[in-house]
Amino acid sequence: MTFFPKGEVHLHLRGAAPKEYFLAQITKYLGRKDLFQPFSSTLQNRLFSSRFAGPILKELLSPGIASPEEILNQLFSYSSFDQFLESYITTASLVRSAEDFSRLLSQTKASLRQQGYRFCEVTVSLSEYLMMGIPLLSLLEQLVLSRSSSKEPYLLFTLDPVRNFGALAAENLLQDILQYSSEVFSAVTIGGDETNFPGEDFAHFFSLARESGLKISIHSGETCGPAEMWRVIERISPDRIGHGVRAAEDPKLLEYLAERQIPLEVCISSNLRTGVFPALHAVPLQQIVGAGIPVTLNTDDPTFFATTLENEFELAQSLCPELTQEDLCKLNFEASFLPNDLRERLLRTP
Numbered sequence: 001m002t003f004f005p006k007g008e009v010h011l012h013l014r015g016a017a018p019k020e021y022f023l024a025q026i027t028k029y030l031g032r033k034d035l036f037q038p039f040s041s042t043l044q045n046r047l048f049s050s051r052f053a054g055p056i057l058k059e060l061l062s063p064g065i066a067s068p069e070e071i072l073n074q075l076f077s078y079s080s081f082d083q084f085l086e087s088y089i090t091t092a093s094l095v096r097s098a099e100d101f102s103r104l105l106s107q108t109k110a111s112l113r114q115q116g117y118r119f120c121e122v123t124v125s126l127s128e129y130l131m132m133g134i135p136l137l138s139l140l141e142q143l144v145l146s147r148s149s150s151k152e153p154y155l156l157f158t159l160d161p162v163r164n165f166g167a168l169a170a171e172n173l174l175q176d177i178l179q180y181s182s183e184v185f186s187a188v189t190i191g192g193d194e195t196n197f198p199g200e201d202f203a204h205f206f207s208l209a210r211e212s213g214l215k216i217s218i219h220s221g222e223t224c225g226p227a228e229m230w231r232v233i234e235r236i237s238p239d240r241i242g243h244g245v246r247a248a249e250d251p252k253l254l255e256y257l258a259e260r261q262i263p264l265e266v267c268i269s270s271n272l273r274t275g276v277f278p279a280l281h282a283v284p285l286q287q288i289v290g291a292g293i294p295v296t297l298n299t300d301d302p303t304f305f306a307t308t309l310e311n312e313f314e315l316a317q318s319l320c321p322e323l324t325q326e327d328l329c330k331l332n333f334e335a336s337f338l339p340n341d342l343r344e345r346l347l348r349t350p
């Protein structure tokens with residue numbers, strides 16, 4: 001039997017946590033009077049901006065109206081990118097202590113192990129946990145602990161300082177982390193709201209990351225089109241691009257990405273669930289692959305998008321039948337930020 005090792009490069013920590021984790025957290029905190037108070041004001045002022053009505057948060061702020069199961073269902077129902085973002089950010093308020101964060105890591109890693117992953121590059125939106133009052137040192141220690149466990153999957157962590165906190169906060173956070181250690185994270189990215197917080201504003205943050213030996217990815221070309229992608233590429237020169245699928249709207253951009261062999265982190269179910277594309281046939285994977293751009297397939301937030309890597313591979317193959325499962329597995333490993341010797345070992349050893 002042929003051996004296809006499983007790994008992916010674009011997975012958000014909380015987005016991959018099992019639903020049981022969120023249900024336990026809702027049950028744990030629901031009765032507390034002050035539950036979402038500090039979080040809600042920050043959300044409204046800085047994270048949600050005026051575009052968000054915050055219905056889920058209101059529900060959570062009124063304990064007794066809904067059961068934990070009902071709240072959980074509501075958290076996982078959305079049909080637009082904004083609604084998804086609101087749900088996603090709201091779940092950060094359920095991680096309120098170093099112990100909560102430690103269980104988030106261990107339960108997520110156990111779930112990834114169960115699914116047979118050999119490695120995962122996991123994006124951690126550290127600012128959200130800091131906002132909940134968990135000390136930076138505790139967060140970093142838990143990450144180191146989780147990575148040092150000999151159990152698979154092998155984890156690489158990507159720091160996401162969260163766009164909405166602004167470029168200066170991102171730089172300060174990175175500097176604080178580097179004072180502690182330059183080994184906790186292997187890469188940086190920024191996810192979230194591309195429209196209001198353009199990637200090129202974070203050029204200093206990214207150059208500090210590069211000087212410190214960290215790899216660079218950036219979510220771009222998901223909600224915004226090629227013009228924003230060009231700006232990001234010119235100002236930041238990322239090693240990979242998160243999503244990047246809207247590059248297909250600009251043949252020159254496709255040509256450029258192919259020439260430089262800049263891999264895209266494609267997440268098909270995510271794009272369908274957040275409404276980037278109305279239907280599977282509209283996902284321009286064939287155009288991207290046909291242009292010669294290295295493509296990785298990823299789950300992004302598998303718990304929120306009800307998907308698995310196997311499912312993403314199937315979707316990709318229905319769009320590009322010429323891609324074999326072996327090709328797809330290899331592409332994910334080849335574009336990863338794994339150290340070369342480890343990449344080879346994981347690819348060779350069942």
Ligand SMILES: [Zn+2]
Pocket residue numbers: 010012191219242300
């Ligand atoms: Zn993402």
